[in-house]
Amino acid sequence: MAQTRDDGLQIEQDRTHSRREWRIERVGWAVMAILLAAGLLGLLGYGPLSQANAGEPGKLTLAYDRLQRASAPSEYHFTVAPSLARDGVFRLRFDNALLDEVELQSIIPEPEHVRAGPGYTEYVFAMEAAEGSPARIQFQFEQATFGHVRGNVTADGAAPLVIDQFILP
Amino acid sequence: MVDSDHSITNAFLLIMTLVGLSIILSVIKHHSKTASRWLEGLPVLVLRNGAWDKEAGDNTRVDPSEVVAAARSKQGLERLDEVKHAAIENDGTISIVPREGS
Incomplete structure (x- = not known):
């Protein structure tokens, strides 16, 4: 029960406690502002700072999100020079570390074959070796778990691409 | 919070969790002046x-x-x-x- 004060008001007021609450409230606002700014910049996924590129322009390049959220839609976007095709096909090999915790939604265009190898999975796409504008291959997926994901994607005739992602919970 | 589990069992557990938390907090507030100050202001x-x-x-x-x-x-x-x-x-x-x- 609150004490009756000199001015006759029975109220439990404690300015020291209120000042402490106000300080904590301001810290909370600052944290929220920082998180919001981080979100807008892409530090929580889906923004300019989350986008990453790998590879050699004119041969094989990859655009992906280095910061991503678990269970959120994501993609690996490859740009492939048709000159990398051999015998009418283009082979893209993913380290299994990249695919272990991934739920693949779709691959555009669909691969002709998928082959399992020691530690990797190979996707084989129909592609004619020719000069001209590059081909696009998209892997659309959701990360099933969170944490650090790192692995290589390789293709004949191109330098290995290193994918380094952090998946937020 | 419920992901893809839309079962009545899960809904029941969710409601019981929220109601239970509310009861626990009210008991804590009733017995602790400090907790009451921080939780209620x-x-x-x-x-x-x-x-x-x-x-x-x-x-x-x-x-x-x-x-x-x-x-x-x-x-x-x-x-x-x-x-x-x-x-x-x-x-x-x-x-x-x-x-x-x-």
Whole structure:
């Protein structure tokens, strides 16, 4: 029960406690502002700072999100020079570390074959070796778990691409 | 919170969890004054003996016009100088104590 004060008001007021609450409230606002700014910049996924590129322009390049959220839609976007095709096909090999915790939604265009190898999975796409504008291959997926994901994607005739992602919970 | 599990069992567990948390918190608040202060907050006097407390007003984002509005609607008062005390209660409402004779 609150004490009756000199001015006759029975109220439990404690300015020291209120000042402490106000300080904590301001810290909370600052944290929220920082998180919001981080979100807008892409530090929580889906923004300019989350986008990453790998590879050699004119041969094989990859655009992906280095910061991503678990269970959120994501993609690996490859740009492939048709000159990398051999015998009418283009082979893209993913380290299994990249695919272990991934739920693949779709691959555009669909691969002709998928082959399992020691530690990797190979996707084989129909592609004619020719000069001209590059081909696009998209892997659309959701990360099933969170944490650090790192692995290589390789293709004949191109330098290995290193994918380094952090998946937020 | 429920992901793709839309079962009645999961809904029941979810509701029981929320209701249970509410009961536990109310018991803690009832037995601990410190917990009650942090979970519920304390009232803050913004007007004491007719004097405006700028620190309290600024920190609770309440200005005299809001106190006058509360005094008008709750006590039928016309002016701020008819208010003796005004406090921001734990639930955010403004309570008014009129001056004697107002």
